[in-house]
Amino acid sequence: MIQLSQKIAANVIQPRKSQSYKGTYGRVLIIGGNANLGGAVIMNAQAAVQSGAGLVTVATDFSNKTAIHARLPEAMVVDYHDHLADYIQKADVVLIGSGLGEEVDILKTCLKAVQENQIVIIDGSAITMMAEHNLDLPKAQVVLTPHQMEWQRLGEVAIADQSREDNNWEALVSFHPEPILVLKSNATQVYLEHELYQLSVGGPYQATGGMGDTLAGMIAGFTAQFHPLGPAVLSAVYCHSAIAAELSKSAYVTLPSKIAEAIPAYMNKLADMPLSATGLDEEQEE
Numbered sequence: 001m002i003q004l005s006q007k008i009a010a011n012v013i014q015p016r017k018s019q020s021y022k023g024t025y026g027r028v029l030i031i032g033g034n035a036n037l038g039g040a041v042i043m044n045a046q047a048a049v050q051s052g053a054g055l056v057t058v059a060t061d062f063s064n065k066t067a068i069h070a071r072l073p074e075a076m077v078v079d080y081h082d083h084l085a086d087y088i089q090k091a092d093v094v095l096i097g098s099g100l101g102e103e104v105d106i107l108k109t110c111l112k113a114v115q116e117n118q119i120v121i122i123d124g125s126a127i128t129m130m131a132e133h134n135l136d137l138p139k140a141q142v143v144l145t146p147h148q149m150e151w152q153r154l155g156e157v158a159i160a161d162q163s164r165e166d167n168n169w170e171a172l173v174s175f176h177p178e179p180i181l182v183l184k185s186n187a188t189q190v191y192l193e194h195e196l197y198q199l200s201v202g203g204p205y206q207a208t209g210g211m212g213d214t215l216a217g218m219i220a221g222f223t224a225q226f227h228p229l230g231p232a233v234l235s236a237v238y239c240h241s242a243i244a245a246e247l248s249k250s251a252y253v254t255l256p257s258k259i260a261e262a263i264p265a266y267m268n269k270l271a272d273m274p275l276s277a278t279g280l281d282e283e284q285e286e
């Protein structure tokens with residue numbers, strides 16, 4: 001097991017090159033937010049934009065359009081009932097599921113449309129529906145972001161048994177292609193290429209609705225611009241909780257939208273950090 005540390009996170013975040021433009025930093029398509037759960041995609045999108053994704057589009061129930069535009073003018077908005085496969089085709093990263101409710105046709109359209117070279121982050125309601133409807137993972141680079149109950153549903157590992165690493169690996173190898181698993185709890189773990197990473201920042205000030213939606217948006221934003229995929233996921237997971245930990249010094253509860261607002265400053269800090277401060281000049285493994 002490897003401790004998920006600031007140096008792993010900082011290693012991923014590089015100063016931006018002057019010869020770049022928005023296309024350099026990736027196109028993210030967020031699919032989610034039914035008529036009642038539009039807030040989830042607002043939190044996804046806010047986190048993706050603040051993480052530095054080059055272009056962010058939200059495909060959602062169209063009743064959410066005005067709210068998204070009002071909260072986040074940087075994001076584009078489309079109706080997820082129209083031409084969804086075309087929008088998917090143009091994306092580098094697709095994040096599906098936060099606040100998607102029971103819109104299983106939208107999920108099926110997405111699973112069918114994504115291509116092998118695309119990154120697909122599957123969160124929230126999409127995980128629950130994949131379990132309920134027995135749907136296969138798409139042939140793409142998949143990141144699963146379940147909380148413990150969602151993993152119990154999809155991975156069929158009872159919450160009580162998830163504390164044993166073996167049980168989670170055993171469930172993971174039954175998926176094809178083998179996804180990256182971000183198993184969220186008060187002690188979040190990342191299962192990535194035969195290695196288990198343990199998060200040890202963060203705390204109960206994060207136990208509030210929308211916290212996972214914000215994390216999923218950060219993973220989308222990080223994976224759109226930083227490559228390869230695995231370290232970008234690890235960096236997003238670390239930064240999300242490290243920002244919450246910083247905010248908790250002066251806040252009883254750390255709201256998801258406040259975390260999103262703090263992302264650029266935190267990334268700047270890690271991008272500017274001298275190697276000696278992050279320990280990057282030392283061995284990576286702990």
Ligand SMILES: NC(=O)C1=CN([C@@H]2O[C@H](COP(=O)(O)OP(=O)(O)OC[C@H]3O[C@@H](n4cnc5c(N)ncnc54)[C@H](O)[C@@H]3O)[C@@H](O)[C@H]2O)[C@@H](O)CC1
Pocket residue numbers: 036037038039040041097098099100101123124125126128147148149150159184185186209210211212213
């Ligand atoms: N403002 C919004 O629009 C919000 C929308 N949300 C969306 O609502 C949908 C339903 O998600 P929920 O997670 O609320 O509902 P779920 O029914 O999927 O999961 C909640 C259930 O899991 C149990 N559970 C066990 N261990 C848990 C753990 N470690 N973390 C969380 N729950 C645990 C809870 O007790 C509860 O019974 C998702 O698509 C989600 O993205 C939520 O993110 C809340 C905010």
Ligand SMILES: Nc1ncnc2c1ncn2[C@@H]1O[C@H](COP(=O)(O)OP(=O)(O)O)[C@@H](O)[C@H]1O
Pocket residue numbers: 124146147184185186187188202203204205206207208209210211212213214215
């Ligand atoms: N007690 C806690 N300590 C640390 N992190 C927590 C705690 N409770 C929740 N979190 C974090 O908050 C997030 C919750 O995700 P999730 O349940 O999907 O929220 P939502 O779907 O409401 O956005 C996860 O990243 C989880 O690790």
Ligand SMILES: [Mg+2]
Pocket residue numbers: 123124147212213
């Ligand atoms: Mg969630």
